[in-house]
Amino acid sequence: MMNQEFDVLIVGAGLWGCVVARELAEAGNRVLILEARSLPGGNARSQRHPQTGIECHCYGAHIFHTSDKRVWEYINRFVHFNDYRHTVLTTHEGKVYFMPLGLALINAFYGTALRPSEVPAFIAEEVRRAGLTGEPRNLEEQAISLVGRPLYEAFIKGYTQKQWNTPPKDLPAFIIRRLPVRTDYNVGYFSDTWQGIPAEGYFGLFERLLDHPGITLRCNTDYLALRDTFPADLPVFYSGPIDAFFGYRHGPLPWRGLRFEWETRDERDYQGTAVMNYADADVPYTRIHEFKHFHPESRLPYESDKTVICREFPADWKPGDIPYYPVNTDASAALLAKYQADAAACPNVVFGGRLGEYRYYDMDKVIARALDQVHAWMDKVK
Ligand SMILES: Cc1cc2nc3c(=O)[nH]c(=O)nc-3n(C[C@H](O)[C@H](O)[C@H](O)COP(=O)(O)OP(=O)(O)OC[C@H]3O[C@@H](n4cnc5c(N)ncnc54)[C@H](O)[C@@H]3O)c2cc1C
Structure with a gap:
């Protein structure tokens, strides 16, 4: 395979790799990106459904959200954003509630008409009623100590x-650090x-990020x-799994997986919203995505008499499967530290x-990190 005609090699054409590639190319470098899959985009990739034209997110719903001005200005150089505002509904025992925990959900769930100023005392009373004492020893106790038992059992357990x-009583408490309870009817999922x-x-x-000579x-x-x-x-920017880079020499880092079941339905609107969660343990999937609702600005998806939905099932993971969520435990942190030490001994590679990095990042954080890492590298080699 070639090599002399490129200055830098990038592994992975996900968001991180594409941003790094763009920055390096704009600075005058000749960049080669290798991507294991058949198309770029990594887990944020989407494609048009051939029958309906609806944009479907291939690896679960992706909503861009940020408060970082640098990232927002950066991404707006390449695409325009519609005014979709993410809301999440959740079905529990045959009733539908607006997430997150806020006045809409609390008043519907308890059959109350609380006002904003009454919410903190109401939740505090629920927590007191649960009767827990001492430091929470697991996720269940942590959640109950934050919102009380009924909300925990309905929407979290x-x-x-x-x-x-x-x-949840076998999971560590730190997985849930905070459970903010909103005291208003704002049902926008992201703030x-x-x-x-x-x-x-x-x-x-x-396509646009990669469109550079x-x-x-x-x-x-x-x-x-x-x-x-x-x-x-040859300098390498590597966005594949860090343990795979080192041949899993200390053992594989653990991940949670997902499985998606797709369905094209002969109806205009299946659930009336983009994402519906299913809170109850006896429903095997966690949520259903209906992709036409992500594009309220476009008539095209709504004109179709069909709709595309996707059921998302959590799944166990083994090496070779697509990794989705890192499993953060003391054991995985110790394993990661070993791979990080190995990575520090590779001066030509930016991981x-x-x-x-073996870390959950939202897309805006991945862009910010890519910009920081590639500019630090360019400053160093200048
Ligand atoms: C279910 C789910 C929903 C999400 N929803 C949101 C959301 O709503 N909003 C949000 O901001 N973020 C969301 N995210 C996070 C978002 O997916 C990530 O921030 C983003 O995809 C990370 O990009 P990346 O380039 O780091 O990794 P990836 O997208 O995983 O890209 C890495 C690429 O490297 C390639 N690769 C790996 N190894 C090799 C190799 N040896 N050779 C060649 N190529 C290789 C892979 O094929 C892949 O294409 C979600 C994540 C998940 C799991």
Whole structure:
């Protein structure tokens, strides 16, 4: 395989790799990106549903939200955002509630008409009634100590059990640090300054990020199978799994997986909203996405008499499966520290992105991190 004609190699054409590539190319570098999948975009990738034209997010719903002005201005160089505002509803025992925990949910659930000023005392009384004493010893106790038992049992217990395939009383308390209870009827899920979905689609975002004469993309290409063919001194920006880079020499880092079941339905509107959660443990999926609702600005999806939905099921993970959520425990932190020490001994490689750092990042945080890392590197080699 080639090598002399490129200055930098990037592994992975997810958001991190694409932002790094763009910055390096704009600074005059000749960049090669290798992507193991058949198309760029990583887990934020989307594609148009062939029958309906509806944009579908291939790996679960992705809503862009940020309060970081630098990131917002950066991404708006490539795409425009629609004015979609994310709301999440949740079905519990046959009734539908507005998430997150706030006045709408609390008043509907308890059949009350609390006013904002009454909420803190009401929740405090629920917590007192639960009768827990001492430091919470697990996730169940932590959640109950924050919102009381009835809200925990209705909206947190079953969902968490499904997500982790573990009873919440066997999960560490630190997974839930805070459970903010809103005291108003604001049902906007995110409180960031800016949010929306790219009007051109996430596929449009990746096309535009990579549209630079200095960037060459090779898909269906696994870097790890080819790495001996590259010169040892070629700088590498690596956004694959950090443990895979080192041949899993200390053992694999643990992840949670997901499984998606897609369905095209002969009806205009299946659930009336983009995301519906299912809180109860006896429903095997955690949520249903209905993608046409992400584009309220576009008539195209709404004109279709069909709709596309996707049921999301949490799944166990084993090496070789797509990793979704890092499993943060003391054991995984100790394992990660070993790989980080190995990475520090690789001066030509910058490890980044959610897989390279073994860390859950929202998209805006991945962009910010990519910008920081690539500019630090360019400053160093100047
Ligand atoms: C279910 C789910 C929902 C989410 N929803 C949101 C949301 O609503 N809003 C939000 O801001 N964020 C969301 N995120 C987070 C978002 O997906 C990430 O921030 C983003 O995808 C991270 O980009 P990345 O480039 O770091 O990693 P990835 O997207 O995983 O990209 C890494 C790429 O590297 C490639 N690769 C790996 N190894 C190799 C190799 N050896 N050779 C070649 N290529 C390789 C992979 O194929 C992949 O394409 C969500 C995440 C999940 C799991």
